[in-house]
Amino acid sequence: SSEKPIQANPKRSNMSNRIPESELIINPDGSIYHLNLKPEHLASTIITVGDPDRVGKVSQYFDEIEFTMSKREFVTHTGRFQGKRMTVMSTGMGTDNIEIFMTELDALVNVDFETRFPKTKHTALNIIRVGTSGSMRREIPTGSLLASAYGIGLDTLMTFYQTTYSQSEINLGEAIQKLLGLPFRPYCVQGSQKLLKVLGEGLLIGNTVTCPGFFGPQGREVRAKPAIPDIIEKLGSLDVEGFKLTNFEMETAGYYAMGRLLGHEVLSLNAIVANRITHEFAKDADDIVEHLIQHTIKKMADY
Ligand code: R1P
Ligand code: URA
Numbered sequence: 333s334s335e336k337p338i339q340a341n342p343k344r345s346n347m348s349n350r351i352p353e354s355e356l357i358i359n360p361d362g363s364i365y366h367l368n369l370k371p372e373h374l375a376s377t378i379i380t381v382g383d384p385d386r387v388g389k390v391s392q393y394f395d396e397i398e399f400t401m402s403k404r405e406f407v408t409h410t411g412r413f414q415g416k417r418m419t420v421m422s423t424g425m426g427t428d429n430i431e432i433f434m435t436e437l438d439a440l441v442n443v444d445f446e447t448r449f450p451k452t453k454h455t456a457l458n459i460i461r462v463g464t465s466g467s468m469r470r471e472i473p474t475g476s477l478l479a480s481a482y483g484i485g486l487d488t489l490m491t492f493y494q495t496t497y498s499q500s501e502i503n504l505g506e507a508i509q510k511l512l513g514l515p516f517r518p519y520c521v522q523g524s525q526k527l528l529k530v531l532g533e534g535l536l537i538g539n540t541v542t543c544p545g546f547f548g549p550q551g552r553e554v555r556a557k558p559a560i561p562d563i564i565e566k567l568g569s570l571d572v573e574g575f576k577l578t579n580f581e582m583e584t585a586g587y588y589a590m591g592r593l594l595g596h597e598v599l600s601l602n603a604i605v606a607n608r609i610t611h612e613f614a615k616d617a618d619d620i621v622e623h624l625i626q627h628t629i630k631k632m633a634d635y
Contacts, residue, residue: 339494348449349450350447350448351443351448351450356439356443356448362445364440366432367421367433367440368401368402368403368406369401369408369436369440370440370445371440373399373401373408373410373419374410374419374440374457375410375417375418375419376417376441376458377417377419377457377458377632378420378421378437378457378458378459379419379420379421379628379632380420380422380433380460380461380462381421381423381461381462382463382464382582384402384405384407384422384424386422386462386621386625387407387409387420387421387422388409389621389622390462390625390629391409391411391420393625393626393629394418395414395415396411397409397410397411398410398411398412399411404424405423405424405429406422406424407422408420408421409421413629413632413633414633415633416632416633416635418629418632421433425546425582426487426544426582426583426586427485427489427542427544427583427585427586428489429583430489430583430586430587431586431590434459434586434587434590434594435590437457437459437596438595441455442454442455442594454595456595456597458597458632458635459587459596459597460531460598460599461583461598461599461600462603462621462624462625462628463584463600463602463603464581464602464605464617465478465540465580465603465604465605465606466581466605466606466607466608467579467606467607467608467609468541468564468567468568468577468578468579468580469568469576469578469579469609470607470609472536472538472604473607474604474605474606474607474612474614474620475604475614475616476536476604477534477602477620477623477624477627478536478537478578478579478604479528479532479535479536479537479538479599479600479601479602480523480538480539480540480579480584480588480599480602481522481523481528481538481539482520482522482523482539482540482575482588483521483523483539483540483542483586483588483589484504484505484508484518484519484520484539484540484577484585485518485519485520485521485585485589486512486518486541486542486543486544486549487542487543487586488516489519489589490519490589491516493589495519495521495592495593496592497519497520497521498522501519501520501522502520504520504572505517505519505520507570508520508567511566511567512566512567518585519585521585521588521589523584523591523598523600524591524597524598524599526597527598528599530632531627531628532599534627536578538577538578538579539575539578540577540578540580540584540585540600540602541577542582542584543580543582549563550563550564550580550608551564551608568609579602581600583600584600584602601627603617603623603624605617605620605621
């Protein structure tokens, strides 16, 4: 159920649906502003990573690479793995990057760049995040691979979009707001159940907390004092009718919320490289990520 009906944009209501030049920015060569891509550069299966250097660690397994691009933190390789066309892209860190990434990715398939009108036929992409993450549970050690059933955003991105949530997502957000004493309600969004069925096989299934930072927002203290020093213990203690939280990172909830708004299948997969209860950081973090990359491309080759 949604809380408020989605409002028409007053700026657009008495105009056509043509998207102005200032809102959807297309570079002189016909590519989209930040990603620097044209529609033909994208496969419908998209693997995303935070670190630009991780793109090559995925595409090294491709039979062939047909296209590469690099702009800002957005590095793109498109090719084939076991005959299946895939694109691998880096996003950098944080949900603010994910907002740009998902909007431009969606525009590449769902907006006609010539007329600037949304296309009448919608294309849904399969988008899979292959990222690193910290565990907030003793029983989820480093080396674990975890698929996120839900993303819980402690950032404010979704304050700026008209989104619909299920009643249980709203209840969960309210419980976390109360638990942490936050001045706003965190947004909770379920990931793609279709992709979870395929990619979750053999992995742990968890619920991922997306934070607007790596240190204070995840309860880390280097020199600056976090405002909620016991955030790990608090989040770890949450139990809403058996629903528990498992891990921290910085993008998943943004992906899930933008995916729901734009109509794409999105799943976040996490290589657990830190355990925040045992204070351990994996010595073999690169190997853990490597396992997750191989798992993902093999499953998606058959999908
Ligand atoms: C922080 O170190 C970064 O690692 C995690 C977090 O979400 C954040 O982006 O993901 P990536 O390894 O995919 O970047
Ligand atoms: N990425 C995060 O955001 N947190 C961690 O603890 C590890 C990776």
